[in-house]
Amino acid sequence: xxxxxxxxxxxxxxxxxxxxxxxxxxxxxxxxxxxxxxxxxxxxxxxxxxxxxxxxxxxxxxxxxxxxxxxxxxxxxxxxxxxxxxxxxxxxxxxxxxxxxxxxxxxxxxxxxxxxxxxxxxxxxxxxxxxxxxxxxxxxxxxxxxxxxxxxxxxxxxxxxxxxxxxxxxxxxxxxxxxxxxxxxxxxxxxxxxxxxxxxxxxxxxxxxxxxxxxxxxxxxxxxxxxxxxxxxxxxxxxxxxxxx
Numbered sequence: 146x147x148x149x150x151x152x153x154x155x156x157x158x159x160x161x162x163x164x165x166x167x168x169x170x171x172x173x174x175x176x177x178x179x180x181x182x183x184x185x186x187x188x189x190x191x192x193x194x195x196x197x198x199x200x201x202x203x204x205x206x207x208x209x210x211x212x213x214x215x216x217x218x219x220x221x222x223x224x225x226x227x228x229x230x231x232x233x234x235x236x237x238x239x240x241x242x243x244x245x246x247x248x249x250x251x252x253x254x255x256x257x258x259x260x261x262x263x264x265x266x267x268x269x270x271x272x273x274x275x276x277x278x279x280x281x282x283x284x285x286x287x288x289x290x291x292x293x294x295x296x297x298x299x300x301x302x303x304x305x306x307x308x309x310x311x312x313x314x315x316x317x318x319x320x321x322x323x324x325x326x327x328x329x330x331x332x333x334x335x336x337x338x339x340x341x342x343x344x345x346x347x348x349x350x351x352x353x354x355x356x357x358x359x360x361x362x363x364x365x366x367x368x369x370x371x372x373x374x375x376x377x378x379x380x381x382x383x384x385x386x387x388x389x390x
Contacts, residue, residue: 156385157246157316158244158245158246158247158248158249158384158385159246159248159249159384159385159386159387160249160312160314160315161248161249161252161253161256161311161312162248162252162370162371162374162387163367164252164256164311164363164366164367165311165314165363166360166363166364166367167360167363167364170360170361170363170364171361171364173357173360174357174358174360174361175357175361177353177356177357178354178357178358181267181295181350181353181354181357182267182270182271184346184350185267185270185271185273185294185295185350186270186271188271188273188294188344188346189271189272189273189274189294195274195276195344198344198345198346199276199277199280199344201338201344201345202276202281202338202341202344203280203281203282203341205338205339205341206281206282206283206284206341207282207283209282209283209285209339213339214285214339216332216336217285217336217339217340218285218286218340220298220332220333220336221286221298221336221337221340224298224299224301224302224333225298226297228301229261229301229305232305233254233257233258233261233305234254236253236254236257236305236308236309237250237251237253237254238250240253240312241383241384242383244384245383245384246383246384247374247380247381247383247384247386248374248384248385248386248387249312250383251374252311252366252370253308253309253311253312254308255362255366256304256307256308256311256359256362256363256366257304257305257307257308258304259304259358259359259362260300260303260304260307260308260354260355260356260358260359260362261297261300261301261304261355263300263354263355263358264295264296264297264300264301264351264354264355265297267294267295267350267354268291268292268293268294268295268297269292271294272291272292273291273292273293273294273347274290274291274293275288275289275290275291275292275293275342275343276293276341276342276343276344278341281341284341285340285341286340286341286342287342288342293342293343293344293347294344294346294347294350295347295348295350295351295353295354296334296337296343296347296348296350296351297351298333298336298337299330299333299334299337299343299347299348299351299352300351300354300355301333302329302330302332302333302334303330303351303352303355303356304355304359305326305329306325306326306327306329306330307326307355307356307359309322309326310322310323310326330352334348334349334351334352335348371387374386374387375387
């Protein structure tokens with residue numbers, strides 16, 4: 146990793162002005178994205194591969210029990226598209242109005258959105274069919290059609306986990322944020338397989354897609370973010386903005 150100013154050199158209200166950045170922030174994310182896309186297209190067009198994965202969904206479907214089912218359905222609702230928009234908006238509003246951190250608010254929202262929305266691009270490009278609910282013993286949440294690769298719910302959870310970790314880095318909350326975010330992301334990923342609406346490779350791809358997208362976005366942000374922020378009118382009335390404070 147490489148970067149500009151260390152986070153300790155920035156005021157706490159603007160710690161997200163500079164994000165951790167890969168040395169080759171274009172090459173590695175692009176390579177990861179291409180390989181993930183190629184894998185997704187292969188999985189989408191080789192029925193035998195989907196059949197092998199379906200066995201995992203079927204085994205979980207036969208073992209449904211009340212508590213895991215309630216948790217999985219709750220995760221499906223919380224990390225839905227509407228839930229995602231609400232969570233990101235509330236987090237940004239809290240940072241902007243309560244914490245008086247306009248830079249952190251915009252950067253955190255941008256990181257979470259960049260990772261989450263990147264999964265939607267892959268969904269369209271790969272166009273993989275979801276597991277057939279008719280083949281499951283207990284289809285709890287039938288979602289017919291395509292858009293299986295990668296998992297949007299998992300991508301949202303991973304994106305939020307990374308955004309919160311970046312926000313907390315350099316503070317005493319850094320490692321709790323990392324551990325908590327990882328547990329939530331893994332839990333949401335497992336819940337999508339448990340519900341039978343995604344294959345295991347769908348949720349695994351979400352981690353790769355989001356990670357590579359945010360790595361690329363971090364390079365873009367570090368190059369152009371400060372200039373954009375310095376030109377936004379009235380932004381410094383909410384808190385310090387590098388270059389104008």
